[in-house]
Structures are given as C-alpha cells and as structure tokens.
Amino acid sequence: MLGIDDFWVWSAYLLSLLSTLLCIAYGAVMWNRGDEVPSNETAQWAEEEDKLGKEL
Amino acid sequence: MSPTIMAAVALLYVAALVYLGFRAYKNTHSTTDYLLAGRNAHPFVMALSYGSTFISTSAIVGFGGVAAIFGMGMMWLTFLNIFVGIFIAFVVFGRRTRLMGHHVQAHTFPELLGRRFDSRFIQAFSGGVILIFMPLYASAVLIGCARYIETSLQIDFQLSLILLSVVMGLYVVVGGLKGVMYTDALQAVLMFGGMVILLAFTYGKLGGIIPSHQALTDLPKRIDQEYQQALPEVQKIAPAGMGEAETLGWLQARLDELKLVKTMDDSKKAEFMAAHPDAGKVGALVKQYPQVVNKVAVTGVAKAGFRGWTRFPTPGTNFFYVLFTSIIMGVGIGVLAQPQLAVRFMTVKSQREINRAVPVGGIFILAMIGVAYICGPLSNVWFMMKEHGGVISVVKAGGNPDVIIPLFINDALPAWFGPVFMLTLLSAAMSTLSSQLHVIGTSVGRDVYEKGILGVKEHPRAVLITRLGVFLAIIATFIISVVLPEGIIAAATAIFFGLCAAAFLPMYVGALFWKRMTKAGAVASLLAGFGVSFFWLMFIQNVKGKLPALLANSLLGVPTILPDPIFGIHWNWVEAIMVALPVSTAVAIIVSLLTKQESPDHVRWCFEGIRKGAPTRSR
Incomplete structure (x- = not known):
C-alpha cells in the first residue's frame, strides 16, 4: 500500500490523512453551529473589566 | 543564499512582529485582554496560534531528523497529534474548557483547576510547576532558535540570544496574549507555506509519492x-x-x-x-x-530493533520502546494537558469559533508534523543517490540527527528556499516561545503571586503584575540559556512534558467530566503525578533510550536503578508518562471515591456553564 509494506506504517500514514479529513468534515458540518448569545455573566464580566480598565 | 539577503528578510520579519505587537498593545485595555486576548479571538487566529504554539523548531528539525533514523513509523505521532491534539482536544475538551473557564472566571489553566476544586493550593502548586519547569523548556527552544540564527545569519550565539529576547520581550510584554496570538498567526502562515513547498519538492525530486516510498x-x-x-x-x-x-x-x-x-x-x-x-x-x-x-x-x-524505514521496529527492543512510549505516547497524549494550549480555548467567545478552528488546526498539523516525518525518512533516498553522497542520512550528518533536515534542504532544494525555511524555523521557535513566556508570566503574576501569596481574587494592578511576570520570565529564560548545560535543559523539557500529562491530565479530565472528583482526589493526583514522574525521570528513565537518569547518575553513579528487565520489560527505556499517568489516574479515582463529596452547590455552580452553555449566575 502506497509503496509501504508494513501494515503498522501505512495505516499510520492513512490515519493521518483520514483524521485531517475528519477535522475538515467536522468543520464543514459545524461551521455555523454553536453561536451563543453572550450570557448575563459575560456581560457583567465585560462591564467590570471596563470599569477596572478605566480605574487603571 | 548570502547572509545579507537572509538578514534583510529577517529584519522585515522582525518589523512585522513588532508592528503586530504594537497593534495588540493598542487593543489591550483589561486583564481579560492581556490574559485571554479579550475572549474574542478569530477562529483562524485561535487555530493557527494553537498550532504554531504546538509546533516548535524541534518538532520540525529535531523530530524530522529522528524520523530519518526511525523511519515512517513516526507517522503514528502525526495521527495522534491530529486526532488527539486537535480533534479530541478541540471537540471534547475545548467546549467544556471554554464554558467552565468563562463561568468560573478563570484566566489561566491553573486558575481553572483551582476554581473548579476550590483550592488555592492547586492553583499555586500548578502555577509553581509551570514557573519552575517551563523556563527550562522555553530555554531549550530559545537555544535552538539562537543556534539556528548563529549558523544562518552568522550572528554570534550570545548576541542571537539577546536579540531574540528583546524582540519577543517587545511584543509579549506589551501586547499580552493578543500580541502572542497575532504574531503566532503570521508565523503559522509562514510555517505552512515553507513546509508545503518542502513536501512538494521532496516528492517531486524523488519521482512522486508511491515511487519515493517504494x-x-x-x-x-x-x-x-x-x-x-x-x-x-x-x-x-x-x-x-x-x-x-x-x-x-x-x-x-x-x-x-x-x-x-x-x-x-x-x-x-x-x-x-x-x-x-x-x-x-x-x-x-x-x-x-x-x-x-x-x-x-x-x-x-x-x-536495537530497526527493520527498515517503512517498517515498525521489532516489539520489545530499544527502538520500539523509544518510538512507542516516548515519542508516540509521551508527546502524542501529553499534549492534551499543556497549559499554554489549554488556555487557547478560553480565548474565543463561542463554540462556533472552536468548531471553525478544528479544520484549520487539523490541516496545519498535517502540514507541519506530517511533512517533517515524511521528508525526514525520504532524505535517505536522496542522500543514497551517488551524486549526493551515496550514504544514508545519519551517515551524511555525521551521526547528528539535528542536522539532517538542514542538510537535506541545503542539498535538495533551490537556493531561494533558504530564507523561506529560515522564516519557517524562526516562526516555529518564536511562536512556541512567546506562548511559553506568556504562560510563565501569567503563572508568576496571577497564580503564584496574586492567589498563592496574596490570596486576593483580583489585584487592582493585575495587568502590570503580569507584565512584570512576563518580563521576569524572559530574563529567567535568557539567564538559564546562558548558564545551564544543554543536557540538563533537554532533560527538563522531557520532565515538563511528562509532568504536564501525569500531574495535570487526570485532574483536568476530572474537572471537566467527573462531578464526583473531590479536592482531595485532585490534590493527591497532582502530587502523585508530579512525584512519580519526577522520580522516574531522575532515577530510572534513560531519556532517548540512552541518556543516564540525572540523579541516579550523579548520586549513585549508575545510569539507572532498574538496568535489568522486570516481567520482560526494559523499564529504563519506558517513558515516565506510561507509569506516572496510570498512577495519577488511579490515585485521582480512589481518593475521590474515598473522600467526602464536594459541596453540591459548588459543583453545580462549576458545571452550570457547561449545562446551560450560557451561564446566568455569578459568584
């Protein structure tokens, strides 16, 4: 396979390519998922940070 | 390529880094900006920063040279780095790290663990481990980079060290994590370009993919x-x-x-x-x-077990242990609990950014590690041609694997690739180093000083203290690079990787996935992982299958205290992580089950962010 005789080596070569394809496929399917509205806590956090920044 | 052209290219590159550092400085106003890039990083920037921090010069030149000796069995590490280091890390760990990190308002990796287990000790001890061992690891990267500048630009080694420290000081101290991530992204693009060209030339010159493998x-x-x-x-x-x-x-x-x-x-x-x-x-x-x-x-x-460059070594031999336990398992699994990488997940604002970062990270790692581990072994085919010496790579390199890849590039690639590869290597080293310095600085400022010594939640001068921490980290790394022998630094790098996996991984997994894990379980696991790892590396393991264990050698005058096989296994060739990680995992489980469950309120609060995906309550 691929000019490599040993199963344990060509399988690693193929798995490297397949895992990259898995990453690409995951990204393609999930591209627009997972967007969140900023939580109350994040908003509060940002406010505190701004205040702190001004104080500094 | 003349040193003048190389120097001109390097100057342009440094100017770009300083400009990005300045841009980051203008956009850094708060602690969150400085420590977590404002939690608003672009997915491409996040993924490229993660990837370029992950890959240092030693992953390309050092491990590429090792692959020229061990062969393509090293591709298992490529697979693990993509599947575990990117896919599992981003998809399984990334989401929970980000949600819990935001919810408990953690700014550093030790702070996340400390808050989850409500323990100042965990935060300060983890920060302390980073503070003591990461400068040694960082100095290994700094020395590698300075040595490269010394040979390619013909600048004195000490002067190279100073120049590098000053340039990085400029953009890490003033730009914070934004500075680190902006420059990382630029460096990642340069690294990607360099490695893709290298692969294309290697396969092209050797007659294509299958003929060259054959x-x-x-x-x-x-x-x-x-x-x-x-x-x-x-x-x-x-x-x-x-x-x-x-x-x-x-x-x-x-x-x-x-x-x-x-x-x-x-x-x-x-x-x-x-x-x-x-x-x-x-x-x-x-x-x-x-x-x-x-x-x-x-x-x-x-x-020692070698059977050819496209065959896995004979099981049970020295080559097998080094390849399987040290390189593949040690580096492949150890990456999950690296503080400078885990903190990246807390820099993005939603899961969407992490999802989008997955393909970028996967392709990037394939282009870095995959190319290095393909071109390293194939350099043997090139050097075996009569007109290129008629010898295998390790013979051509006089037995030093570190010079195989540079030799191959000088010999096989066109002259214009010299400056491109110089930028690739400088970028690889500097992107790793800048993140290490940032993490050391935040450990000094946030974890050890603010939490460990002062015990305050938020110091009014937090940014200033952390900037000072980063500055001290650069000075410490510089001094270590000048003073300590390179052998000790190399051993410390191995210790750091082992420690991160054994001391942090069970606690990190438990923090994110196991509500029953207790503070006592986490502390015991941290100490067991640290202790076993440290003992193994100091007294038993012969790093790289041959170097004497540091303390066994200096105190007892023997290379290891376990020279003979036990149960048919040569333990002195086995990487510390293979022993320390199962021990720290078992300790974490047993002690947690034997100790009283943590307050349900605290556990609920920690997991609230993950449960809802959008937290509502502060504490």
Whole structure:
C-alpha cells in the first residue's frame, strides 16, 4: 500500500490523512453551529473589566 | 543564499512582529485582554496560534531528523497529534474548557483547576510547576532558535540570544496574549507555506509519492546488495576467517577509531594512525566504497530493533520502546494537558469559533508534523543517490540527527528556499516561545503571586503584575540559556512534558467530566503525578533510550536503578508518562471515591456553564 509494506506504517500514514479529513468534515458540518448569545455573566464580566480598565 | 539577503528578510520579519505587537498593545485595555486576548479571538487566529504554539523548531528539525533514523513509523505521532491534539482536544475538551473557564472566571489553566476544586493550593502548586519547569523548556527552544540564527545569519550565539529576547520581550510584554496570538498567526502562515513547498519538492525530486516510498522500502535491500559488491575489497583488509557479523563488528570498531582521530590534534593523529594501521585501511576503503558505512550503520541499529524505514521496529527492543512510549505516547497524549494550549480555548467567545478552528488546526498539523516525518525518512533516498553522497542520512550528518533536515534542504532544494525555511524555523521557535513566556508570566503574576501569596481574587494592578511576570520570565529564560548545560535543559523539557500529562491530565479530565472528583482526589493526583514522574525521570528513565537518569547518575553513579528487565520489560527505556499517568489516574479515582463529596452547590455552580452553555449566575 502506497509503496509501504508494513501494515503498522501505512495505516499510520492513512490515519493521518483520514483524521485531517475528519477535522475538515467536522468543520464543514459545524461551521455555523454553536453561536451563543453572550450570557448575563459575560456581560457583567465585560462591564467590570471596563470599569477596572478605566480605574487603571 | 548570502547572509545579507537572509538578514534583510529577517529584519522585515522582525518589523512585522513588532508592528503586530504594537497593534495588540493598542487593543489591550483589561486583564481579560492581556490574559485571554479579550475572549474574542478569530477562529483562524485561535487555530493557527494553537498550532504554531504546538509546533516548535524541534518538532520540525529535531523530530524530522529522528524520523530519518526511525523511519515512517513516526507517522503514528502525526495521527495522534491530529486526532488527539486537535480533534479530541478541540471537540471534547475545548467546549467544556471554554464554558467552565468563562463561568468560573478563570484566566489561566491553573486558575481553572483551582476554581473548579476550590483550592488555592492547586492553583499555586500548578502555577509553581509551570514557573519552575517551563523556563527550562522555553530555554531549550530559545537555544535552538539562537543556534539556528548563529549558523544562518552568522550572528554570534550570545548576541542571537539577546536579540531574540528583546524582540519577543517587545511584543509579549506589551501586547499580552493578543500580541502572542497575532504574531503566532503570521508565523503559522509562514510555517505552512515553507513546509508545503518542502513536501512538494521532496516528492517531486524523488519521482512522486508511491515511487519515493517504494525506494525507501527497498533501501535496506539495496544497502545489502551494494555492500556485497564491496565485499571482496573488505575481505582484503579484514582479518581472515571472520563471518559477516564479525566483519561488520570489526569495521564498526575501526570506524569508531577514525571518529576518535578527528577529535585529536595533528601530532597525536599521526601517532594514533601509526599504532592503528587497520583504521587507515578502512578509511581508504570507505572513501572509495561509502556503501560499506551504510551497511555498518544499518547493522548497528538493527540490533536495537530497526527493520527498515517503512517498517515498525521489532516489539520489545530499544527502538520500539523509544518510538512507542516516548515519542508516540509521551508527546502524542501529553499534549492534551499543556497549559499554554489549554488556555487557547478560553480565548474565543463561542463554540462556533472552536468548531471553525478544528479544520484549520487539523490541516496545519498535517502540514507541519506530517511533512517533517515524511521528508525526514525520504532524505535517505536522496542522500543514497551517488551524486549526493551515496550514504544514508545519519551517515551524511555525521551521526547528528539535528542536522539532517538542514542538510537535506541545503542539498535538495533551490537556493531561494533558504530564507523561506529560515522564516519557517524562526516562526516555529518564536511562536512556541512567546506562548511559553506568556504562560510563565501569567503563572508568576496571577497564580503564584496574586492567589498563592496574596490570596486576593483580583489585584487592582493585575495587568502590570503580569507584565512584570512576563518580563521576569524572559530574563529567567535568557539567564538559564546562558548558564545551564544543554543536557540538563533537554532533560527538563522531557520532565515538563511528562509532568504536564501525569500531574495535570487526570485532574483536568476530572474537572471537566467527573462531578464526583473531590479536592482531595485532585490534590493527591497532582502530587502523585508530579512525584512519580519526577522520580522516574531522575532515577530510572534513560531519556532517548540512552541518556543516564540525572540523579541516579550523579548520586549513585549508575545510569539507572532498574538496568535489568522486570516481567520482560526494559523499564529504563519506558517513558515516565506510561507509569506516572496510570498512577495519577488511579490515585485521582480512589481518593475521590474515598473522600467526602464536594459541596453540591459548588459543583453545580462549576458545571452550570457547561449545562446551560450560557451561564446566568455569578459568584
């Protein structure tokens, strides 16, 4: 396979390519998922940070 | 390529880094900006920053050279780095790390663990481990980079160290994590371009993918055939009546003598050669028949388990243990609990950014590690061509794997690739180093000083303290690079990787996935992982399968306290993580189950962010 005789080596070569394809496929399917509205806590956090920044 | 052109390219590059550092400085107003890039990083920037921090020069040049010796079995590490280091890390760990990190308002990796288990000790101890060991690891990267500048730009080594420290100081101290991530992204693009060109040229020059692999597979047979052709000449000078194995052993001994002669001054050389006439005869023979050295080298490594560049080493041998436990498991799994990488997940504002970062990270790692581990072994096919020396890579490199990749690039690629590869390597080193310095600085400022010593939640001068921490980290790394021997630094790097996996991984997994894990379980696991790892590396493990264990050597005068196999396993060749990680995992589970469950309110609060994906309550 691929000019490599040993199963344990060509399988690693193929798995490297397949895992990259898995990453690409995951990204393609999930591209627009997972967007969140900023939580109350994040908003509060940002406010505190701004205040702190001004104080500094 | 002339040093003037190289220097001009390097100056342009430095100017771009300083500009990005300045941009980041203008956009850094708060602690969150400084520590977590404002939690608003672009997915491409996040993924490229993660990837370029992950990959240092040693992953390309050092491990690429090692792959030229071990062969393509190293591709298992490529697979693990993509599947575990990117896919599992981003998809499984990334989401929870980000949600819990935001919810408990953690700014650093130790702070996340400390808050989850409500323990100042965990945060301060983890910060302390980073503070003590990461400068050693960072100095290994700094030395590698300065050595490269020394040879490519012909700038004095000490001056290179100073220049690097100043440039990085400029953008890490003032730009914070934004500075680190902006420059990382630029560096990642340069690294990507450099490595893709390298792969295209390597496959192109060797006749394509399958023919080049086939040539590599056929190499041991070819080495044997070429040796047989030279055998009559060998037999003329070798003592009569020897079998093949004995003859090769005799040749090896003479070649070792020749290596020794190279280190002598002229008067001693003549004296030595007069006393060892056979060495002179073998020297003349290998000049005419260099293939003899190939056969001797391959026979030597075959005793350690080598079976060819496209075959996995014989199980149970030295090569097998080093390849399987140190390289593949140690580095492949150890990456999950690296503080400078885990903190990246807390820099993005939603899961969408992490989802989008997955393909970018996967492709990037394939282009870095995959290319290095393909081109390293294939360099043997190139150097075996008569016009390029007719010897295998390790022979061409005089036994030093670190120079195989640079030699291959100088020999096989066009001259214009010199500056491109210089930028690739500088970028690889500086992107790793800048993140290390940032993490050390935040450990000093946030974890050890603010939490460990002062015990305050938020110091009013937090940014200033952390900037000071980063500044001190640069000074410390610089001093270590100048003062400590490189052997100790190399061992410390291995210790750091082992420690991160054994001390942090069970606690990190438990923090994110197991509500029943208790503070006592986490502390016990942290200490057990640290203790076992440290003991193993100091007294038992021969790093790289051959270096003596540091304390066993200096205190007891032996390379290891476990020289003989137990249950058929050579424990001194086994990487610390293989022992320390199961121990720290077992300790985490047993102690957690034996101790009283944490307050349900606290556990609920920690997991609230993950449960809802959008937290609502502060504490």
